[in-house]
Amino acid sequence: MQIFSEQIRKEHILAKVDARVKLAVTLALLIMILSYRGNVFPLIVLFLNLILCIKMKIPIKVILLRFSEPLFIASMIVILKFFFAGGLREGLMIASRILGAVSVVITYGFSTSFNEIVAGLSWFKVPKSFIEILMFAYRYIFMLLEDAMVIYYAQKNRLGYSGIRRGLGSFGTLTGSLILKAFEHSQNITTAMIQRGYDGNIPIPKPKPFKVAEIFISFLFIVVMGVIWKI
């Protein structure tokens, strides 16, 4: 089921760059965007990231879907600021900041696989327990989503969503069933893992060695963006 950005990722040079380097560039750009007092820099970042996404052959529909929520929130903030507090200029500044920041994170999500992100997080000394829970959660989202779809279609075929009240009751049953399945699966999964040598720790993927060229180019990119930020 293609619901996540990383499943839409195509082979592109950006996808081959080390996840840690990309994360460092992402965080640097986010800090620059959040600390900028104006519209220009975030819009430049937005434009660059949109070009990158198009070059990565991400479908336009998917890009628009990812931007739908931030666009709605940005427009609400512009209206709020214009009519109530601060003025249109401040509203547009926040809106450009939202769009620029979202474009950075979207590009990072499109170009990096989950395993690479996990490997990068472990290199950055994120606690092992947190990474293990992250891996479990990511793995079982798809399994539970399949269970949820089966239950949903079974309910729908039996007119479970024929009215608001009935629909809400069916929704409650669906979520309750998901939690029941979560409990049952956790027992089965633990039994299966123990039989395969699980002792409470999951091996975390290790990142590949750094490439000096990637670090140098990323550093140069951050410096160039820093200069533009300063201007």
Place this chain on the structure above:
Amino acid sequence: MKKFYVIGIGIICTLFFSAQEVFAMHISEGILPWNWAAFWFAIAIPFVAYGLYRLKKLSNIDLSFKPLVGLMAAVVFIISCMPLPVPTAGTCSHPCGTGISGILVGPFISILITAVALLIQALFLAHGGLSTWGADIVSMGVMGSFAGYLTFRGLRALKANLWIAGFFAGLLADWATYFTTSVELASGIRGTSPFLPLFWKILIAFIPTQLPLGILEGAMTAGIVVLLYKKRPDLLVKLGVVNIKNPGENKKNKMKSILFILLALNILLPLSFAFAEEKTKWGGIDESIVEKYAEEHGRPAREPLINTDQGDLLLFVFLLGGAVGGFVAGYSWRRLIEQKPKDNEHADIF
């Protein structure tokens, strides 16, 4: 012609209010300036750290606990992505899911679950953000989980049935999340404008969707708890949500729950007043009614024997009273918490 205008306005209103997904729960990337983003991270980190400590401790006892927490994180992720139609607003919104996770696995593990779910949503669905991760953890994880957990425990201690306790837990978890989100948004985007007017405007803007959504989430949480109790009561006993084996232990939990609620109120109430920018002095009943009529009838109030209205004397008196009460409560803690022995001959006389 008039009919044409009425139909036209009706179509425009229908289009405006037609069902659209309102992703109002997570604060989107880029909304908060860097200083506020860092502030909320600083608030969130200790809670997440303690959640990790609790996870390590519990998973050493039971190997299946980590997979369970991972699966709960997946469930919270799915619940918080599911659109729930809100009939009164004509839109869809998303439940939080932290109320039920707070009830089942406790507030600190629930905060950890929320952090994981929010990270996956931010990275892969552009729902929420990396810079706003801390703020979203505080609103959804910390406030949502604690509100749900404390409400459930408090009501169960007062002998409320599972449905009622679950309903109010889900309701208050949802409302606490949106209240905190309003605080975070107002403080982050206000710029030079005053905080309180913007806070109220954001809160009022949330009301049409989140007020009914809270009720729906309450009903959903209640339904889940009752369903779990009917199908797998052993799970609820294992997680400490219900206590079937030892009814006597409810008294101990009752005292603890009442103390939790009092503690929560003592924290929340002063905070709510702390946000008030203008403190208007309201006269009490003594001054506005009793003294007024007494003076009119020739019986003015005399000076008190000990006039505490001098500098900080009144505060000192309250502090002294609180300290004495605290010492007495601490000294008698065991008597308050422990069950009294059934055999009266051996009962301690206080």
